[in-house]
Amino acid sequence: MSKKMFGVLSVLLVASMLLTACGAKPADENVLRVWIQWGDNPQQIQELFDKYTAETGIKVEVTAPIDDDKVLPALTGSNPPDILVLSGGDAAKSFYKEGLVLELSESITTGNIDMTDMYEPPLSQCRQGDKIVCLPWGTDAYALFWNKDLFEAAGLDPEKPPSTMEELVEYAEKLTVVGPDGSLEQVGFIPNHSWSHTDLYVRNFGGFWYSDDGSALTANSQAMIDALTWQQQFYTKYGVDNLQAFASGFGEYSSPDAPFYAGKVAMMVEGEWQVGPNFIPKLKPELNYGVAAFPPPADHPERAGTIVNQGTAVVIPTGVADKEASAKLLAWMMSPAIVAEEFCYNANLPTSKKAAEAQCFKDLGEKFQVFVDLMASPNAYAVITTPISFEMNDALGAAEEAILLTGADPKETLDAVQAEFEPKFKEAMGQ
Incomplete structure (x- = not known):
């Protein structure tokens, strides 16, 4: 998932240049x-890259996870990593705009990288016009999880998740339990649990906060207004204070007491890693649950199977000493066998179609296969990124908070975002 690494890129560029002026540790030629922004098990990642050493005789040194505040100083300095693996594609276009990472067409040719093997949605996050400024290396997607035991207790068919967004609202009401004192004991659905899912909802309403080609800012489109209005109803129905008091008792995300695991939340939007060995099978193996694509609005059944991919992006810094060596390592990383090995281990989705056929993904079970199948959906999208993605993400996060938690009017709030950021967007895009 994309991290909000920096505030305003230009300010941090100045700061990072000052830092790098102090000197950097010289690289071993x-x-x-390889620097990676994520990685709960750095040893496993290093062992993966040791295979490149065994194949080529070239040593690879992996540093993971890299702190966000170290990335810009490295890119603006004289000693950047040979490969940088970002948590998301948001940063790549900003870095490219500032001349800090390479356009990859030459590296793709040098490494004979098969671009037709990549799923288009995650690849699209790396396109800047006709330029390729990064390559996707694993991705995430979100779907609807539901607790079958709670469905049965509420008189719902445990094998049938809601088929429309309207039906989901109806199910959520039936699955919500209020105590004698009016406090919430169980909630059917919280739209922004455990974080924002506006990207998924707005796609189901037929839009995004950018146009599909990324050439226009559409923060106040009808689809955006509909997506935030749809979410707002849950807070209006339950009561903001009541819902926040309920949520204050949630257990930790990666623990058996997480709210969905503990039966406090009956339905949730979550990612494919939940069905992998480090989450539900490990933390709550007895949980009786199902997974399905998030449902579309009733009047748009053609939007069934909508997902939004967002995930890891690989870049080559402009200042690398040996661009050809970086390109060859990048090609190795993009090979189906390596993609399969790394992302089977992490129970994340592959960006390679050939990798997706690997037995190790099938071994993750039918629930994981729901996500793999959705990768090929005609309604699979990527998070659209632009040079102002960081600022826009922060602004939309604040707007969502105002709408959900203070009852702000969705249209007025999004109109204000559009008015503030449209000039910045046009300047960043050279329009």
Whole structure:
């Protein structure tokens, strides 16, 4: 998932240049350095890249996870890593705009990377016009999880999740339990649990906060207004204070007491990793649950199977000493066998179609296969990124909070975002 690494890029560029002026540790010319922004198990990632060393004789040194505040100083300095793996595609276009990362057409040719093997949605996050400024290396998607036991207790068919967004609202009401004192004991659905899912909802309403080609800002489109209005109803129905008091008792995300695991939340939007070995099978193996694509609005059944991909993006810094060596390592990383090995281990989705056929993904079970199948959906999208993505993400996050938690009018709030950011967008895009 994309991290909000920096505030305003230009300010941090100045700061990072000051930092790098103090000097950097010289690189070993015989070692390729890979920096990765994520990685709960750095040893496993290093062992993966040791295979490149075994194949080529070239040593690879992996550093993971890299702190966000170290990335810009490295890119603006004289000693950047040979490969940088970002948590999301948001940063890549900003870095490219500032001349900090390479356009990858030459590297793709040098490494004979098969672009037809990549799923288009995650690849599209790396397109800047006719330029390729990064390559996707694993991705995430979100779907609807539901607790079958709670469905049965509420008189709902445990094998049939809601088929429309309207039906989901009806199910949520039946699955919500209010105590004698009016406090919430169980909630059917919280739209922004455990974080924002506006990107998924707005796609189901037929839009995004950018136009599909990324050439226009559409923060106040009808689809955006509909997506935030749809979410707002849950807070209006339950009561903001009541819902926040209920949520204050939630257990930790990665614990058996997480609200969905503990039966406090009956339905949730979550990612494919939940069905992998480090989450539900490990933390709550007895949980009786199902997974399905998030449902579309009733009047748009053609939007069934909508998902939004967002995930890891690989870039080559402009200042690397040996661009050809970086390109060869990038090609190795993009090979189906390596994609399969890394993302089977993490129970994340592959960006390679051939990798998706690997037995190890099938071994993750039918629930994981729901996500793999959705990768090929005609309604699979990527998060659209632009050079102002960081600022827009922050602004939309604040707008969502105001709408859900203070009852702000969705149209007025989004109109204000559009008015503030449209000039910035046009300037960043050279329009």
